[in-house]
Amino acid sequence: GGIMYGQRGIPVILDFCKDIRAVSRPDCLFLNYANPNAMLTWAANTYGGVRTIGLCHGVQAGHFLIADALGVKKDDLDIVCAGINHQAWYVQIRYRGKDMTDRLLNALEKHPVYSKTEKVRIDMLKSFGYFSTESNGHLSEYVAWYRKRPKEIKKWIDTGHGIGGETGGYLRICREGRNLFETDFRRMMKKEPLKYLPARRSVEHGSRIIEGLETGRIYRGHFNVVNNGCISNLPDDAVVEVPGYADANGVGIPHVGPLPLGCAAVCNASITVQRLAVEAAVRGDETLLRQAMMMDPLTGAVCDPPEIRQMADEMLIAQEKWLPQYAKAVRDAKERRRTGRQIPTKKYRGAVRLKVRTAAEIRKEMEVEKKKTAKRSER
Numbered sequence: 392g393g394i395m396y397g398q399r400g401i402p403v404i405l406d407f408c409k410d411i412r413a414v415s416r417p418d419c420l421f422l423n424y425a426n427p428n429a430m431l432t433w434a435a436n437t438y439g440g441v442r443t444i445g446l447c448h449g450v451q452a453g454h455f456l457i458a459d460a461l462g463v464k465k466d467d468l469d470i471v472c473a474g475i476n477h478q479a480w481y482v483q484i485r486y487r488g489k490d491m492t493d494r495l496l497n498a499l500e501k502h503p504v505y506s507k508t509e510k511v512r513i514d515m516l517k518s519f520g521y522f523s524t525e526s527n528g529h530l531s532e533y534v535a536w537y538r539k540r541p542k543e544i545k546k547w548i549d550t551g552h553g554i555g556g557e558t559g560g561y562l563r564i565c566r567e568g569r570n571l572f573e574t575d576f577r578r579m580m581k582k583e584p585l586k587y588l589p590a591r592r593s594v595e596h597g598s599r600i601i602e603g604l605e606t607g608r609i610y611r612g613h614f615n616v617v618n619n620g621c622i623s624n625l626p627d628d629a630v631v632e633v634p635g636y637a638d639a640n641g642v643g644i645p646h647v648g649p650l651p652l653g654c655a656a657v658c659n660a661s662i663t664v665q666r667l668a669v670e671a672a673v674r675g676d677e678t679l680l681r682q683a684m685m686m687d688p689l690t691g692a693v694c695d696p697p698e699i700r701q702m703a704d705e706m707l708i709a710q711e712k713w714l715p716q717y718a719k720a721v722r723d724a725k726e727r728r729r730t731g732r733q734i735p736t737k738k739y740r741g742a743v744r745l746k747v748r749t750a751a752e753i754r755k756e757m758e759v760e761k762k763k764t765a766k767r768s769e770r
Contacts, residue, residue: 394668394683395706397430399713401672404431408439415441420604420642422446422597428476428615429630429661433669436617437628444600444642445615445630447476449524451594457484457522460498460505461491471634472524473622473647476615478533478661479632480521480654495522508549511537511556519653524632528556533661535692541742550745558741566747574750603637610637616644624649629662660688675716677703677723701734 404425411421421443423432432445450472458465463486471483484491499505499513506513511531516522523530528548531537537547538556548556554564585591592598596612603610614635621644622631636643650658667683670676681703684690690699704724707714711721748756 393427393430394664394680394687395710397427397665397668398672398680398717399710400425400427400431401434401669402716404435405439405673408435408441408443411439411441418442420444422600423615424597427665427668430665430669430672432615433617433628433630433665434673436630437669438673444635445476445632446596446600447615447632448595449477449526450479450613450632452526453481453522453524456505456509457481457495460502461486461494462498471647472613473631473633473650474524474654475625475630475658475661475665476632477525477529478658479524479613480519480650481524482521482650482654484522492521504552508552508555510547510549514547519657520651521654526553526555528554528560531556532689534657535688538689538742539692541739544742548743550743556743558744560745563745563747567753570748570750571753575754600637600642604639604641607639611635612637614642614644616642620646622647622650622655624652624655625658626662626666629665631658660686672716675714675718675720677707677717677720680707680717680720698734704728 404423408421411419419441421435421439421441423435423443423445424447425431428445428447432443435441435443450470453472454468454470455465457470458468461468467487468491469483469485470481472479472481474480481492481495484495496513496516499509499516509527511527512523512525514537515530515534525533531544531547538544544556550557554560557563596610596614599610599612600614602608612635613632615630615632616635618625618627618629618631620627621633625631633644633647635645649655664683664686667679667686671679671683681700684699684703685696694702704727707717707721707724708728711717714721
């Protein structure tokens with residue numbers, strides 16, 4: 392999961408930082424899009440010696456969804472989001488100056504699509520009073536309550552929309568992309584190249600930050616930065632996702648203040664995991680690695696400590712070639728696997744797993760969707 396992803400990614404990010412320090416000015420800025428974003432951005436700032444900002448499009452995606460649910464134009468809807476990456480909260484939602492926060496729950500529950508595809512986010516909104524940035528299925532992986540019993544997972548997630556929370560969903564998407572690439576690459580290359588037009592510019596922060604720094608044009612977004620008191624009830628050294636501005640003066644981060652207590656508690660649970668995981672990756676410390684897994688809310692809800700320790704051994708062995716800092720830990724894990732009593736692995740392959748589509752199946756579905764889009768545009 393994200394913890395092991397961090398163990399593989401943090402050494403690479405620190406190598407990037409080493410190169411940046413060697414060839415760049417001391418005041419350079421590293422824009423990090425890689426996940427797990429908070430862990431990698433935390434490591435780069437704390438141990439890489441390079442000022443780093445983490446970027447993600449989760450806030451923008453949620454902004455579109457909220458505007459759609461409320462039936463208003465996104466550009467007329469002002470939002471303030473604060474928390475940590477993939478667990479930030481829309482603490483302010485205003486439409487032409489009017490607070491819309493209390494209207495969102497009713498709008499989502501009545502929406503013909505979101506009432507089915509966003510059940511976890513709607514339930515979190517009921518419990519904590521604020522809407523979360525992360526997509527429904529992915530949010531269910533961060534907290535203890537929605538995936539701990541296989542029979543209950545299906546009632547919370549929707550497999551008809553993107554990844555949606557299925558078991559191994561991101562792996563399926565990657566494998567399908569590879570299938571399509573291997574058969575259709577030559578045909579794709581014969582198509583007319585994309586034109587870079589202002590109207591087709593994406594909502595990603597990166598180019599807009601650079602534009603602001605270089606031209607002075609003010610850009611407001613949401614960035615992942617070292618807290619330093621911005622959110623007063625989260626740790627100062629944690630990486631938080633908060634509003635920010637980029638212009639000729641640099642990147643500025645306004646003071647947010649305290650999060651609602653429940654929202655802060657959810658964030659702090661993940662921050663503890665992130666801190667342990669970052670320190671484990673930097674030190675190659677298998678004890679801290681196991682502690683990070685034990686403190687992970689969903690892992691703790693599903694597994695007991697012996698199962699977690701065995702899982703850590705299995706993951707270290709499986710990912711050995713990407714974890715040079717754990718050379719001794721991997722040797723020890725192999726010895727335990729060879730000589731110790733092993734807990735049997737459960738037989739099922741996940742509660743909700745979809746079939747990997749072939750390139751032909753993907754093309755057929757794309758054609759169907761294309762026809763549907765054409766019909767909608769004719770209306």
